[in-house]
Amino acid sequence: MRSVLLLSILPFAQAVRIIQSNDDGWAEINLRTFFNVLTSAGHNVVLSGPAENQSGRSSLDSPPTTVDSDGCIFSSCPGGSAPTGSNATNPRLNYVNSYPVTAIKTGITTTAPKIFNNAAPEIALTGPNVGSNVGIQVPFSGTVGAAVYAAKDAKIPAIAFSGVSGDPTAWNQPTPLYSQIYADLALNVTTRILASGTPYLPSNTWLNVNFPAVTSTKCNNVNQFKFILTRINWGIFSEKDVTWCGSDRLPTEADVVGRDGCFATISVGDANDKTTADLKTQQFVLPKLQPILSCP
Ligand SMILES: *[C@@H]1O[C@H](CO)[C@@H](O)[C@H](O)[C@H]1NC(C)=O
Numbered sequence: 001m002r003s004v005l006l007l008s009i010l011p012f013a014q015a016v017r018i019i020q021s022n023d024d025g026w027a028e029i030n031l032r033t034f035f036n037v038l039t040s041a042g043h044n045v046v047l048s049g050p051a052e053n054q055s056g057r058s059s060l061d062s063p064p065t066t067v068d069s070d071g072c073i074f075s076s077c078p079g080g081s082a083p084t085g086s087n088a089t090n091p092r093l094n095y096v097n098s099y100p101v102t103a104i105k106t107g108i109t110t111t112a113p114k115i116f117n118n119a120a121p122e123i124a125l126t127g128p129n130v131g132s133n134v135g136i137q138v139p140f141s142g143t144v145g146a147a148v149y150a151a152k153d154a155k156i157p158a159i160a161f162s163g164v165s166g167d168p169t170a171w172n173q174p175t176p177l178y179s180q181i182y183a184d185l186a187l188n189v190t191t192r193i194l195a196s197g198t199p200y201l202p203s204n205t206w207l208n209v210n211f212p213a214v215t216s217t218k219c220n221n222v223n224q225f226k227f228i229l230t231r232i233n234w235g236i237f238s239e240k241d242v243t244w245c246g247s248d249r250l251p252t253e254a255d256v257v258g259r260d261g262c263f264a265t266i267s268v269g270d271a272n273d274k275t276t277a278d279l280k281t282q283q284f285v286l287p288k289l290q291p292i293l294s295c296p
């Protein structure tokens with residue numbers, strides 16, 4: 001019954017092996033809501049996130065250590081727990097007591113292979129981060145750092161998601177509206193990339209996706225959102241961007257995500273330096289995203 005229902009909602013649904021992480025901590029509700037949404041969509045998901053808040057830790061990487069006496073974030077594991085661990089009843093939910101890059105790396109190299117019968121994850125999804133990661137915030141973000149590690153070092157296509165609204169919230173609290181909307185929008189982008197076929201993204205490429213504010217009166221329904229193709233940084237001295245919406249210069253994500261309207265931004269990123277990908281890479285990715293894109 002369940003599979004018939006899923007088939008009718010998602011005619012081209014395919015189960016894919018997904019590794020998830022973030023920088024706000026493995027027990028943060030945006031990450032857990034997205035885990036639940038991906039799992040309900042039929043995917044084969046392993047989450048490997050930092051034991052503590054590791055916001056702003058960029059691409060730092062260091063061996064995990066014993067959890068301090070306070071325990072994991074939101075008391076999600078006891079004080080003095082082992083450097084890595086799983087939820088007692090769900091081995092797909094894992095913490096790593098170190099940086100975001102270490103958390104996703106441990107997931108890719110150690111945890112996921114056990115659940116995926118030694119197969120590698122097919123796509124890496126980080127966030128949704130609590131707070132935006134646009135423009136000059138990008139190099140510092142651990143959510144971006146983990147996605148870039150996957151794309152560059154592990155050769156796994158990666159998408160980093162971030163949303164403006166909310167404060168860090170425990171996984172066992174009621175799901176806030178923004179968490180549900182960000183997870184549904186993140187599933188939309190993920191489904192589009194998967195439906196576009198392999199390679200999901202060119203090598204060394206990641207997507208930086210940012211969601212605008214959700215309030216009880218504005219942008220409170222997924223149908224109100226539009227996806228806009230953007231750049232991470234200004235391109236004044238760069239080569240042209242892909243020609244799209246009548247221009248060969250894309251708007252910046254910082255410009256678009258703050259505009260009136262419910263605009264979610266998607267930038268194509270270069271994993272070598274966390275800046276906007278070059279023209280050729282943008283040209284490869286545009287047709288994949290085009291069915292969900294609008295012009296600003
Ligand atoms: C997580 O760390 C960041 C950066 O240090 C800080 O701004 C933020 O408030 C922290 N979040 C929590 C819930 O402590």
Ligand SMILES: *[C@@H]1O[C@H](CO)[C@@H](O)[C@H](O)[C@H]1NC(C)=O
Nearest residue numbers: 027076087088089090093172
């Ligand atoms: C562990 O999983 C159980 C069952 O799904 C859940 O009730 C519990 O809240 C989870 N705890 C954490 C920290 O993930």
Ligand SMILES: *[C@@H]1O[C@H](CO)[C@@H](O)[C@H](O)[C@H]1NC(C)=O
Nearest residue numbers: 188189225226227291292293
């Ligand atoms: C995904 O987003 C696009 C653009 O907003 C929308 O047209 C489409 O219906 C969405 N698809 C799903 C499955 O939500």
